[in-house]
Amino acid sequence: MTATPTPTTGTGTPLRVGLVGYGLAGSVFHAPLIAATEGLTLDTVVTSNPERQAQARAEFGDGLRCAASADELWDRADELDLVVVASPNKTHVALATTALKAGLPVVVDKPLAGTAAEARDLAALADERGLLLSVFQNRRWDNDFRTLRQLLADGELGDVWRFESRFERWRPQPKGGWRESGDPEEIGGLLYDLGSHVVDQALVLFGPAASVYAESDVRRPGAQADDDTFIAITHTNGVRSHLYVSATTAQLGPRFRVLGSKAGYVKYGLDPQEAALREGGRPATQDPWGVESETMWGRIGSGESPATGGGRPVRTLPGDYPAYYAAIADALRGTGENPVTALQAAAALDVLEAARRSARDGVTVTL
Numbered sequence: 001m002t003a004t005p006t007p008t009t010g011t012g013t014p015l016r017v018g019l020v021g022y023g024l025a026g027s028v029f030h031a032p033l034i035a036a037t038e039g040l041t042l043d044t045v046v047t048s049n050p051e052r053q054a055q056a057r058a059e060f061g062d063g064l065r066c067a068a069s070a071d072e073l074w075d076r077a078d079e080l081d082l083v084v085v086a087s088p089n090k091t092h093v094a095l096a097t098t099a100l101k102a103g104l105p106v107v108v109d110k111p112l113a114g115t116a117a118e119a120r121d122l123a124a125l126a127d128e129r130g131l132l133l134s135v136f137q138n139r140r141w142d143n144d145f146r147t148l149r150q151l152l153a154d155g156e157l158g159d160v161w162r163f164e165s166r167f168e169r170w171r172p173q174p175k176g177g178w179r180e181s182g183d184p185e186e187i188g189g190l191l192y193d194l195g196s197h198v199v200d201q202a203l204v205l206f207g208p209a210a211s212v213y214a215e216s217d218v219r220r221p222g223a224q225a226d227d228d229t230f231i232a233i234t235h236t237n238g239v240r241s242h243l244y245v246s247a248t249t250a251q252l253g254p255r256f257r258v259l260g261s262k263a264g265y266v267k268y269g270l271d272p273q274e275a276a277l278r279e280g281g282r283p284a285t286q287d288p289w290g291v292e293s294e295t296m297w298g299r300i301g302s303g304e305s306p307a308t309g310g311g312r313p314v315r316t317l318p319g320d321y322p323a324y325y326a327a328i329a330d331a332l333r334g335t336g337e338n339p340v341t342a343l344q345a346a347a348a349l350d351v352l353e354a355a356r357r358s359a360r361d362g363v364t365v366t367l
Helices: 024-035 050-060 071-075 089-101 116-129 143-153 194-206 273-278 322-333 342-361
Strands: 015-020 040-046 065-067 082-085 106-109 133-136 160-168 209-217 228-235 240-246 256-260 264-267 298-301 312-314
Touching (some): 015 024, 015 322, 024 082, 024 106, 024 133, 024 273, 040 050, 040 071, 040 322, 050 065, 071 089, 082 089, 089 116, 116 133, 133 342, 143 194, 143 256, 143 298, 160 194, 194 228, 194 240, 194 342, 209 342
Parallel strands (some): 015 040, 015 082, 082 106, 106 133, 160 240
Antiparallel strands (some): 160 256, 209 228, 264 298, 298 312
8 A cells, every 4th residue: 555645744644654674874875874863753663672663762762563474565565655665785675665555655765776677667667656765875964075075066166087986994803794705795894885876976966977996905814805995986076086995904094085177175074963973872862963173174275285284174065964854744745855775876976886896807998
């Protein structure tokens, strides 16, 4: 049965959300952000783990429903207005397909699928059913990314020639689990994990990719999936993006280094929202949200190094993960657009697939 949300105001009946998965993605990102969004209510959490069920009820109240399997959601699809898939990567396509066939709009954590073809099939199914299908690319609302977009819109850098983006960590010992599994069915490794973020950001900023070159390694003893990967994209407009994702970086580089015809922008450090969410911070109660210290602001300038005081500091805009689910609520009511479409996710997957082939075969892949 199709669950069709009734248009409401902020004081109307909230749209009911079923969340599949209560691991890192579900408990740290999705559940708190859903609960903080006016017009949405977290109705059901799907997890078979009793401890996680208790954790969810402790935070969101005894009125929260818990289910041991997603089948319980499909059996009462008419009681929900949205399903969020935050389960392991290998389950994304099957769960999203079932949800759409049950008549439910869907948000899927990145990566949407293992291949661009699967992503486009899901997009076609959603279009056929007239349902929302969106992908949780929360890093579009990172503080540094929002700041860089504003600098580009204002023409502060001139024509951008090179975009360097790093999502680096120092984790010399593998943590295990499906994210570091070498089984291709798990869709693990950093290429599809952090790579999904940096590639999406590059495409949003500079448009379609014309060619892709990549290097991908398994560095740590005992690791099974890529833990040190570099992706070079040549965009159709001539901009070159150099993207780094790594768990083996003993000295972290700048998060962004963007070089243009007028100036460059260099920014160190990660957006503070993930750390705040992990520590129990919530957008509804932490004011201001997503704001970083002035000491972490990036610098813009030319001819000098920011490490020696070159350039001038640029105030970092606040990070705004809550904006994603606010946009989802508007889209469900018909008053806004889908913030991240499945076809956008498919374009990023085209690049990730090309990067995997490039690293494997030692070639540059033309798209």
